[in-house]
Amino acid sequence: MEWEVVIGLETHTQLRTKSKIFSGASTAYGAEPNTQACEVSIALPGVLPVLNKEAVQCAIKFGLAVDAEIAPRSVFSRKNYFYPDLPKGYQISQFELPVVGKGKMTIQVPATSKHEAYEKVIHITRAHLEEDAGKSVHGAVDDMSGIDLNRAGTPLLEIVTEPDMRSAAEAVAYAKKLHELVQWIGICDGNMQEGSFRCDVNVSVRPKGTTELGTRREIKNLNSFKFMQQAIVYETQWQIETLEDGGKIEQATVLFNPDTGETRAMRSKEEANDYRYFPDPDLLPLAITEADQAAIKSQMPELPEAMKARFESEYALSSYDASTLTSSKAIADYFESVIQAGGDAKLAANWVMGGVTAKLNTEDKTIVDSPINAATLAQLVIRIADGTISNNAGKQVFEAMWSGESDVDAIIEAKGLKQVSDTGAIEAMIDEVLTANATMVDEYKAGKEKAFNALVGQTMKASKGKANPAQVNALLKKKLDA
């Protein structure tokens, strides 16, 4: 039987607010345990929550970015359960009425040996605001567990998708796109190591062609795309094998072990909590007006989809190039800065996607760490476009710029890379080459096109690579065909 995997994601994105979602305590990462735990964070008797406006603005930004319904009225509820790192004995979350409703996102799934690259629309079910819990620290003190409440109350936006994905590749493409988007609109720092972006993946399988969903298992807390890929592949295979062996899938929460590459059930459904959700009487319903939305919309950056379309029409870039250049806000900003500094769009695109990206990849850097700033790259692009140097010579200039030199004209001068565009000088060189290579000339005249390329090569060699190749081509053809 052929099987189909069905995947949905729940992603906890930590919002980039200065203070916690219901108190003024700092959200900065890495402080000494419990130094960022105010009276509200530790849930002293009598304390009350006050909603952080900035967190709400982040939620609205996300809603607008995924073309979602933003609830004019949403409600905070208490999710009741006991856990040592949950100081109130309940988590303030949203249950029946979340702030962000149905939305959608288009993902690009990369090509593989089996299929071409393709786009797919993933539907967002909802996104809701909630507070994070603290952390249990084991082993800091012998025979005891410690509780660090610095993280307790950190704002999270939990983003839930429909079960729209049909492969690990689609799930990873969605997660990467979401990861980029939340950084693009400035609501999350995207730091997966510090837990700012955590994915829970719901996986089920069903016979291909059927519509009923299989029983799902939820892989918790994946904090790298690589692990996500591995975990889904393993889990899918495990479920298929279990069913093919006549077994049954029990709804469960599972953890992925990166060392073994396996998923393992953490708790089964029978132990599931009854969270006794009810509206938090300490918080009023959250009202968001059209005007609130408009105010936030006006502050939002151009979104990736809109920017991609603009790149295609404004700069005549291919869909692929436009997509690559808008894969992150930093890259898109860099690219547009090159153009603003006078660089030709096509050349700028080639250099950003080519030379710059290759170097960054080799050195494991991101565009913000690039030693060549956009204005300097623009100077190089200008010199190539105006014929001062050839594209090939540009590579030498680029190398020099990468190692810290910044005056493009000085590099060209010092390295003697200036292109020869003087027709007379080129013609003199061609004449010498033609005289010295009479055989090739004969071959060309006998119809061997290859001989022409060889003659171009000889002329370029004679010019020490400095002759303008376009001119060499034109003049040589003129002379030979005369």
Added chain:
Amino acid sequence: MINQSLKNLSQLLASKAVSSVEMTQTFLERIRQYNPTINAYITIDEEKSLAQAKAADSLIAAGTATTLTGIPFAQKDIFCAKDWRTTCGSKMLANFIAPYDAHVIAQFNHVGAVNLGKTNMDEFAMGSSNETSYFGGVKNPWDLTRVPGGSSGGSAAAVAARLCAAATGTDTGGSIRQPASLCGFTGLKPTYGLVSRYGMIAFASSLDQAGPMAKSAEDCALMMNVMAGFDARDSTSLNHPKEDYTAKLEQPLAGLKVGLPKEYFAEGLDADVAKVVDEAIATYQKLGAEFVDISLPNASLSIPVYYVLAPAEASSNLSRYDGVRYGHRTAQYDDLMDMYMKSRAEGFGEEVKRRILIGTYVLSAGYYDAYYLKAQQIRHLIADDFKAAFKQCDIIMGPTVPSTAFKTGEKTDDPVAMYLQDIYTIATNLAGLPGMSIPAGFSASIDGHDLPVGLQLIGNYFDEARMLNVAHAYQQVTDWHTAMPKGIE
């Protein structure tokens, strides 16, 4: 001095006839003398109180004092007060020293008032007799064999026995008004959201409201001037413009339309109480008030609705007492679950456990719609009843409690009988309306004891000033509010 109004005490201090330290000493002496019997206070800290009094005297000397500067108040032990033990009447918090001030405490500190001590109360404000306190019951100063009411029983006894100039209380279903009725003084539960709940230990968040407990309406007005006001730390705090609650006190009552809800005069009301209320109505008629009959058809559902909603909220509010960060933790435990279970089993009393169980039950999957949601719907109906009623009248009057103070132990085995104490007060909390109880007379003497009877006033939202005016007018022509229990002079 002990029977003086806050205004007079303020004048004594301003004229330097008495210093705040002397005034505080006077009350501390009375506390030393009577508290061992009455048990109104859980925590006394003379050193702290006297330091505050001393500071107040400097303010008075510097001419920067305001009306309540230097006056000693008792604070219900539900309010966190920095460096004071704050127990909420529970073993769970028996050793909890609050590291911060509740908004109400901060407001009193801000005007230089003196904190005389923390008063006894039903555990986590759950009770109508003060008998659920971990720190023992409180005796009604009018008859030491009877309860003072609850949950603000300690504050009530302290006011009645003149162990403070006035006190604070909180009222979730009647916890200011019922003890005010049983102990014969004036108590006001303001409009929900008028006084910040920040630092007030939560019982049922959507119902809890702090208010003054004092000898007269005028005293309550002066306290409201300090207690009321917007606080950004409480999301349910109302951004209502600051008012001077004494401004309208002297307004004549001519033309005042008073509604009498027929449901509050039906079966279950003691004849003694009915008689006192009827006499009060007659007095008001003489003052120019007109009476109309009104109906609150859903009022009879108040108690069942309350005993779904309040425990639901309480079950969640009390989850933080888990023995992990502060409060009682059991001495011996095997694992985390064992620690939770033993700490909570030992730390909470029977009534608190009962309500946590009820609340957990009504919020559980499969029961939520039938209980919690239904109760919320009825809550709206009850509020709508009042809305309709206030189209016919300016103020509603009736008994505060169906009977006078009952004997200690009389209702401890019958929770439902205890819950019926609040039958006339709970609807006000459910609707978020302000309510008051003022002394209106006494029952026929039992065993040589006269027991006070309260008259309840219910106003429309933010009508506290008008209610205080209505109460004050009555107190200008009657002297029930100045009566003192015997044996405490």
